[in-house]
Amino acid sequence: MIELHNISKSYTNKNNIETKVLSEINLKINKGDFISIMGTSGVGKSTLLNIIGLLDSPNSGYICIDGEKMDISRLSTDKYSKIRNRYIGFIFQDFKLIRDMNVLQNVEVPLAYAGYNKKLRKERVKEVLQQVGLVEKEDAYPDQLSGGQKQRVAIARAIANKPKILIGDEPTGNLDAETTEEILRLINSLNKLGVTIVLVTHDLNVAKNANRILELHSGRLAEYSID
Numbered sequence: 001m002i003e004l005h006n007i008s009k010s011y012t013n014k015n016n017i018e019t020k021v022l023s024e025i026n027l028k029i030n031k032g033d034f035i036s037i038m039g040t041s042g043v044g045k046s047t048l049l050n051i052i053g054l055l056d057s058p059n060s061g062y063i064c065i066d067g068e069k070m071d072i073s074r075l076s077t078d079k080y081s082k083i084r085n086r087y088i089g090f091i092f093q094d095f096k097l098i099r100d101m102n103v104l105q106n107v108e109v110p111l112a113y114a115g116y117n118k119k120l121r122k123e124r125v126k127e128v129l130q131q132v133g134l135v136e137k138e139d140a141y142p143d144q145l146s147g148g149q150k151q152r153v154a155i156a157r158a159i160a161n162k163p164k165i166l167i168g169d170e171p172t173g174n175l176d177a178e179t180t181e182e183i184l185r186l187i188n189s190l191n192k193l194g195v196t197i198v199l200v201t202h203d204l205n206v207a208k209n210a211n212r213i214l215e216l217h218s219g220r221l222a223e224y225s226i227d
C-alpha cells in the first residue's frame with residue numbers, strides 16, 4: 001500500500017557540515033498493518049514519519065502509494081495537500097487541536113477541506129465522535145478537555161476522512177499510564193476495523209501493541225527483537 005524505496009535524508013548546518021539522519025530506508029506498509037518505530041531521541045523517528053506522511057521530502061529515494069510514485073519535489077502543491085488530507089491521518093504528542101474551535105468544528109476541518117457538504121459533515125462528525133466515545137463533548141473547546149479526551153478528538157479528526165493510514169508521533173507521550181492504555185485500546189480497535197497504523201514511540205510498552213516493531217538506528221531500520 002505504502003512503499004518507501006531507498007529513502008535518505010540529511011541536514012546540513014550553517015557550517016556546511018552534513019548530518020545523515022536516514023540512510024537508504026526501504027519499508028513496505030501493507031493494509032491492516034500496525035507498525036511501531038522505536039529509537040533513541042534524535043535518531044530520526046519524526047523525520048521518517050513526516051516523510052511517510054508526505055509532510056517532508058527525502059533527499060533521495062521515493063514513496064509509492066498504491067503503486068503510484070509520489071513526486072516529492074511537488075509536496076507543497078495543492079495536489080499533495082489533497083492526497084495528504086485524503087490518505088493520511090496524523091496524531092501528535094501535543095494533539096494540535098485548534099483552540100478557538102469546539103470539538104465538532106475541529107473534527108469537521110478535514111471534511112470541509114475534502115469538500116463534504118454541511119449535512120454530510122455533521123453526520124460523519126457524529127459517527128467518528130461515537131467511535132472515539134466523545135459524542136457528549138461536541139460543543140466543548142479543547143481547553144475544557146482532559147489530555148485523553150483531546151487525543152480522542154485528534155483521533156476522530158485524523159480518521160474522519162477514512163484515511164488509508166493513521167500516523168502517530170508519540171501520541172501517548174503527554175498522557176499518564178492509565179490514559180495511555182485507554183488511547184492504545186482505541187488505536188487497537190481502529191486497527192481491528194482495518195485502519196493501518198504507524199506509531200513512533202520510545203516506549204517499548206506502547207510499541208508492543210503493534211504486530212511489527214522496527215528500530216531506527218544509525219539511519220537504518222531493522223526489526224526490533226524483544227529479547
Ligand SMILES: Nc1ncnc2c1ncn2[C@@H]1O[C@H](COP(=O)(O)OP(=O)(O)OP(=O)(O)O)[C@@H](O)[C@H]1O
Pocket residue numbers: 011012021039040041042043044045046047048202
Ligand atoms: N529541520 C531540521 N534542520 C536541521 N536538523 C534537523 C531538522 N529536523 C531534525 N533535525 C535533526 O535531525 C535529527 C533527527 O531528528 P528527529 O526529530 O527526526 O528525531 P527523533 O528520533 O524524532 O527525536 P525525538 O525522539 O527526540 O523526538 C536530529 O539530530 C535533529 O536535530
